[in-house]
Every structure is written in structure tokens, then in C-alpha cells.
Amino acid sequence: MYGTSIGGESFRFADLKTLMARATPLRSGDQLAGVAAETDVERAAAQVALADLPLRAFLTETVVPYESDEVTRLIIDGHDAVAFAPVSHFTVGDMRDWLLSDQADGKALAALAPGLTPEMVAAVSKICRVQDLILISKKCHVVTAFRGTVGLPGRLSTRLQPNHPTDDPRGIAASIVDGLMYGSGDAVIGINPASDNLHATVQLLHLLDDIIQEHAIPTQSCVLSHVTNTMAAITEGAPVDLTFQSIAGTQAANESFGISLALLAEAHEATLSLKRGSVGDNVMYFETGQGSCLSADAHHGVDQQTLESRAYAVARRYRPLLVNTVVGFIGPEYLYDGRQIIRAGLEDHFCGKLLGVPMGCDICYTNHAEADQNDMDMLLTLLGAAGINFIMGIPGSDDVMLNYQTTSFHDALYARRVLGLRPAPEFEDWLDRVGLMAKDGGFTPAGAPPALLAQRLSLLEAG
Structure with a gap:
């Protein structure tokens, strides 16, 4: 269970996939699937809760079951703990802040890539402004x-x-x-x-x-x-x-x-x-x-x-x-x-x-x-x-x-x-x-x- 309060109202999210879905900027597909936040306030609350979530949580709770999904097994079994170590103490919000810093240059990001899971980077993207998405992407060179x-x-x-x-x-x-x-x-x-x-x-x-x-x-x-x-x-x-x-x-x-x-x-x-x-x-x-x-x-x-x-x-x-x-x-x-x-x-x-x-x-x-x-x-x-x-x-x-x-x-x-x-x-x-x-x-x-x-x-x- 994940939760936070915003504007005097408390919000609770049953699991990681629910928290991620509610924190996502509005799109019709999530509404069609019935997983989107019902209000802008709920979406903001989910983004606040997501920003405080440790990155390590994505290694212990999966959004699609490990036992029944080979993509999940690929993600978890292929995770590079050594590459992840420099950011392993970060929350999602800390990760965003670091990515925007000068310390996160192209060399550092290339070395970090094997240590990141898709759910980690998706979580960070959900709390980024458009300019954040552009600035951080600009640093990454995949040749x-x-x-x-x-x-x-x-x-x-x-x-x-x-x-x-x-x-x-x-x-x-x-x-x-x-x-x-x-x-x-x-x-x-x-x-x-x-x-x-x-x-x-x-x-x-x-x-x-x-x-x-x-x-x-x-x-x-x-x-x-x-x-x-x-x-x-x-x-x-x-x-x-x-x-x-x-x-x-x-x-x-x-x-x-x-x-x-x-x-x-x-x-x-x-x-x-x-x-x-x-x-x-x-x-x-x-x-x-x-x-x-x-x-x-x-x-x-x-x-x-x-x-x-x-x-x-x-x-x-x-x-x-x-x-x-x-x-x-x-x-x-x-x-x-x-x-x-x-x-x-x-x-x-x-x-x-x-x-x-x-x-x-x-x-x-x-x-x-x-x-x-x-x-x-x-x-x-x-x-x-x-x-x-x-x-x-x-x-x-x-x-x-x-x-x-x-x-x-x-x-x-x-x-x-x-x-x-x-x-x-x-x-x-x-x-x-x-x-x-x-x-x-x-x-x-x-x-x-x-x-x-x-x-x-x-x-x-x-x-």
C-alpha cells in the first residue's frame, strides 16, 4: 500500500502498478483500461507518492508477475547490480534531480543504463516536465x-x-x-x-x-x-x-x-x-x-x-x-x-x-x-x-x-x-x-x- 496527503485529502494506492498508473499524465488508453487517475488532484497525489518511492522498490515488487511473464524475468534476472550501485540509495525524485544535474553526463548515463529497469525510468518520466524529458534525453548518446x-x-x-x-x-x-x-x-x-x-x-x-x-x-x-x-x-x-x-x-x-x-x-x-x-x-x-x-x-x-x-x-x-x-x-x-x-x-x-x-x-x-x-x-x-x-x-x-x-x-x-x-x-x-x-x-x-x-x-x- 502506498499513500500520501495533498490539500488535506488522503490518497491510498493498493500496489505499485496502481501507483504508477495514477501518476501517469492523462491519456485516453489508460482511461479506456480503467487505470487512470480520476482527478487531477489524485494524479498529483500519486506523483508525490511516486517521487518519494525508493528505486530499490522496483527490484522487489513487479508490475507484471515474475512467474508468468518472461519479460519480467528478463528485466529482473538481467539487472546489473554493479551498474545500479551509484544510484541505489535514490528515490524516484532524487533520480530526477540527479539526471538534471551536471554530474549526469553522457558517460555516466551510459554506464548506468544496465542498472536501470524500465519501471524505474518510466516512474521518473511521470514526474518530469517536458523540458526535463528533453534536457535529460539530450545527454544520452546511443550509437x-x-x-x-x-x-x-x-x-x-x-x-x-x-x-x-x-x-x-x-x-x-x-x-x-x-x-x-x-x-x-x-x-x-x-x-x-x-x-x-x-x-x-x-x-x-x-x-x-x-x-x-x-x-x-x-x-x-x-x-x-x-x-x-x-x-x-x-x-x-x-x-x-x-x-x-x-x-x-x-x-x-x-x-x-x-x-x-x-x-x-x-x-x-x-x-x-x-x-x-x-x-x-x-x-x-x-x-x-x-x-x-x-x-x-x-x-x-x-x-x-x-x-x-x-x-x-x-x-x-x-x-x-x-x-x-x-x-x-x-x-x-x-x-x-x-x-x-x-x-x-x-x-x-x-x-x-x-x-x-x-x-x-x-x-x-x-x-x-x-x-x-x-x-x-x-x-x-x-x-x-x-x-x-x-x-x-x-x-x-x-x-x-x-x-x-x-x-x-x-x-x-x-x-x-x-x-x-x-x-x-x-x-x-x-x-x-x-x-x-x-x-x-x-x-x-x-x-x-x-x-x-x-x-x-x-x-x-x-x-
């Missing part, structure tokens, strides 16, 4: 590599997302060329296939590999098919750079995706065995989203933001190149409006970075949410200031296959120019070498390489 290096300070990478409603190779290739012309694609060129079967996956993998190899582009490809399809593609000899999978923060939710920790480990080893990276061996790409456990009826009465943080413990286990919170994609049932989407995106980035996860964000919304592109501009700018590893790049910011709104190639250019950010170094060298963008950041579309221009024109004529 990964495959053919390019993602996450270095002063850099902002993009996933070039050339989706097509029928997986038409001409449409996909045209979008890829368009994105490359605007300096997009250094994090990954990644396709969500319209048809999730092995044949389609293998065809798209060859299409991506042909373009990357033909133009010697220092990036990596990914077809976001189910992990079992990608493993089968590897068996068939397909050119797999990264293996993708959506993941969640409970065993039951992951089972609804058709995965387990053992399956992810098998996929990780299979992808590593191909040895296709040139500057690194981070070969996994994971996507997450607040509300995924609730939508699968696998939330155990835990708030969606805490469960989202637990998904990052799953990701961390397999040393991914990229982790992407698809923040507004699941819909207004979980994040109702622009304000909730903005807060959630900043929380996800904060929690992932503190756990040592290479966080990106699909800054997005569905058309039935109370949000618009101005909200996305705000989240894009805030995440850019916070040091996000990568964002999405989509033609016109409108995904015509998945039917949602996200960030465009132009949006990535805006963020890089306004915030003084640059692409991944290997990709930047390539852009300079082929005449697309100078190393001083100057964008020169008139100097596009003849091969790319010819390919673009042939695609348009064929269409």
Missing part, C-alpha cells in the same frame, strides 16, 4: 552501426519509407530515388509490405539490395515482414540486412504478435551469421507503441507508458540498430490528441535512451485523431532538440499504404537545418561524393548524380 553509424551527437538520421499499396516495384523505386534526392535514408530504407508473405518479402529484399549495391549507398535495407518470414528469407539466401519485428512489454502481448524471446534470439543469431555489415553488427530493427498491450488485452492492469518502457528491455537484449516508437499510429483510443501524442513521444524517447536503446520515432497520427501536422511539427522539433536518433521520411508525409500521416523528406531537411544536425557520416560522405549535398550542409538538388536522375526519369516514364 549503433551496420553500413552507416546512427546516433552520433549532432546527427539526425531518417528511415526512408517507400511504401506502396500494391508493392509495385516502380512505385517503391520512385519513392526511394525521391527520398535519396532529399538526403533521406541513412538510418534504413525500410518497406512495410502490403502482402506479408515470403515471396513478397524476398522480391522486395532483392529490389532494395539492387538499388543500394548499384549506387554504393552506405545504408541498410529492411522489409518489415514478420520475423518468421525474414528467417525463411535468410534460409532461401535472400539479401537480409536487418530483421524486423514489432514487440511489446508483456509476454502475452508478444505472443499475440506470434513471437517469444527465444524466437527473437534465433532471428538475431541468423541475421548476424550473414555478416553483411561493413562498419558494425547491429542487425535488428524493432517497432513499439503505447497501447499495444492494451489492444491485445495483455496489459495486466498496468498503464500503457510503463508497458511501453518494458518493450525497450526486450529490444535492449538483442542489440538493435534501430528502435522506433510509432507513437500516434495505434489511434485516439490510446493517445487521443496532439497533446497526448507529443507527451508520449518525448516519454518514449527519454525512457529508451536511459535504458541504452537507440531510439527513433515515427512522428505520426491517424486521420481520426484530434491532431494535425502542426502537432507533428512541434513533436519533430522537440525530439530533434532532445537528440532523437532517427525519424521517418515519407513522400508528402502521407503513407498511402498504411493510411496515416507522418513526417516527409522535407520535414527531415527542416529539422536538420533549424537544429544544425547532419546525416550519418558515411551517408553524408556519399551525398557529397555524388553531388546531392555538400558537407557544409548545403543542399544541391541541381547537382544530382546522372544515374539517379536517369533512373527517376525512366520510372516516371514507365508509370
Whole structure:
């Protein structure tokens, strides 16, 4: 039992998961689940009680039972007590204060990451202002590599997302060329296939590999098919750079995706065995989203933001190149409006970075949410200031296959120019070498390489 008094009124919270849920900033998913605070006063009281909670409490009381959940077992059994020792005497409030101090620099935070649990960082995020989330995240640098290096300070990478409603190779290739012309694609060129079967996956993998190899582009490809399809593609000899999978923060939710920790480990080893990276061996790409456990009826009465943080413990286990919170994609049932989407995106980035996860964000919304592109501009700018590893790049910011709104190639250019950010170094060298963008950041579309221009024109004529 946890409790406190505020304004002369006493509040009691039955257990840790109830305290965490009541302390969470308002969002529609927690209301739908029946776990949200009923009033702002109750929420403030829960935040006060949470701030006074020792971090050690998260090692003795779990929000999802240890005996029945392999994600909980991964978190508890994998906890690094030595890394945790410097902050083991802190309360949640002490942790927030220390994170904001100059003592908590990038080196200290990197050393601390294995000692933090998802529930610890989720708790801290619940008592942070927006500026706290940005300032603390900015200190965290999680650097990964495959053919390019993602996450270095002063850099902002993009996933070039050339989706097509029928997986038409001409449409996909045209979008890829368009994105490359605007300096997009250094994090990954990644396709969500319209048809999730092995044949389609293998065809798209060859299409991506042909373009990357033909133009010697220092990036990596990914077809976001189910992990079992990608493993089968590897068996068939397909050119797999990264293996993708959506993941969640409970065993039951992951089972609804058709995965387990053992399956992810098998996929990780299979992808590593191909040895296709040139500057690194981070070969996994994971996507997450607040509300995924609730939508699968696998939330155990835990708030969606805490469960989202637990998904990052799953990701961390397999040393991914990229982790992407698809923040507004699941819909207004979980994040109702622009304000909730903005807060959630900043929380996800904060929690992932503190756990040592290479966080990106699909800054997005569905058309039935109370949000618009101005909200996305705000989240894009805030995440850019916070040091996000990568964002999405989509033609016109409108995904015509998945039917949602996200960030465009132009949006990535805006963020890089306004915030003084640059692409991944290997990709930047390539852009300079082929005449697309100078190393001083100057964008020169008139100097596009003849091969790319010819390919673009042939695609348009064929269409």
C-alpha cells in the first residue's frame, strides 16, 4: 500500500502498478483500461507518492508477475547490480534531480543504463516536465552501426519509407530515388509490405539490395515482414540486412504478435551469421507503441507508458540498430490528441535512451485523431532538440499504404537545418561524393548524380 496527503485529502494506492498508473499524465488508453487517475488532484497525489518511492522498490515488487511473464524475468534476472550501485540509495525524485544535474553526463548515463529497469525510468518520466524529458534525453548518446553509424551527437538520421499499396516495384523505386534526392535514408530504407508473405518479402529484399549495391549507398535495407518470414528469407539466401519485428512489454502481448524471446534470439543469431555489415553488427530493427498491450488485452492492469518502457528491455537484449516508437499510429483510443501524442513521444524517447536503446520515432497520427501536422511539427522539433536518433521520411508525409500521416523528406531537411544536425557520416560522405549535398550542409538538388536522375526519369516514364 502506498499513500500520501495533498490539500488535506488522503490518497491510498493498493500496489505499485496502481501507483504508477495514477501518476501517469492523462491519456485516453489508460482511461479506456480503467487505470487512470480520476482527478487531477489524485494524479498529483500519486506523483508525490511516486517521487518519494525508493528505486530499490522496483527490484522487489513487479508490475507484471515474475512467474508468468518472461519479460519480467528478463528485466529482473538481467539487472546489473554493479551498474545500479551509484544510484541505489535514490528515490524516484532524487533520480530526477540527479539526471538534471551536471554530474549526469553522457558517460555516466551510459554506464548506468544496465542498472536501470524500465519501471524505474518510466516512474521518473511521470514526474518530469517536458523540458526535463528533453534536457535529460539530450545527454544520452546511443550509437549503433551496420553500413552507416546512427546516433552520433549532432546527427539526425531518417528511415526512408517507400511504401506502396500494391508493392509495385516502380512505385517503391520512385519513392526511394525521391527520398535519396532529399538526403533521406541513412538510418534504413525500410518497406512495410502490403502482402506479408515470403515471396513478397524476398522480391522486395532483392529490389532494395539492387538499388543500394548499384549506387554504393552506405545504408541498410529492411522489409518489415514478420520475423518468421525474414528467417525463411535468410534460409532461401535472400539479401537480409536487418530483421524486423514489432514487440511489446508483456509476454502475452508478444505472443499475440506470434513471437517469444527465444524466437527473437534465433532471428538475431541468423541475421548476424550473414555478416553483411561493413562498419558494425547491429542487425535488428524493432517497432513499439503505447497501447499495444492494451489492444491485445495483455496489459495486466498496468498503464500503457510503463508497458511501453518494458518493450525497450526486450529490444535492449538483442542489440538493435534501430528502435522506433510509432507513437500516434495505434489511434485516439490510446493517445487521443496532439497533446497526448507529443507527451508520449518525448516519454518514449527519454525512457529508451536511459535504458541504452537507440531510439527513433515515427512522428505520426491517424486521420481520426484530434491532431494535425502542426502537432507533428512541434513533436519533430522537440525530439530533434532532445537528440532523437532517427525519424521517418515519407513522400508528402502521407503513407498511402498504411493510411496515416507522418513526417516527409522535407520535414527531415527542416529539422536538420533549424537544429544544425547532419546525416550519418558515411551517408553524408556519399551525398557529397555524388553531388546531392555538400558537407557544409548545403543542399544541391541541381547537382544530382546522372544515374539517379536517369533512373527517376525512366520510372516516371514507365508509370
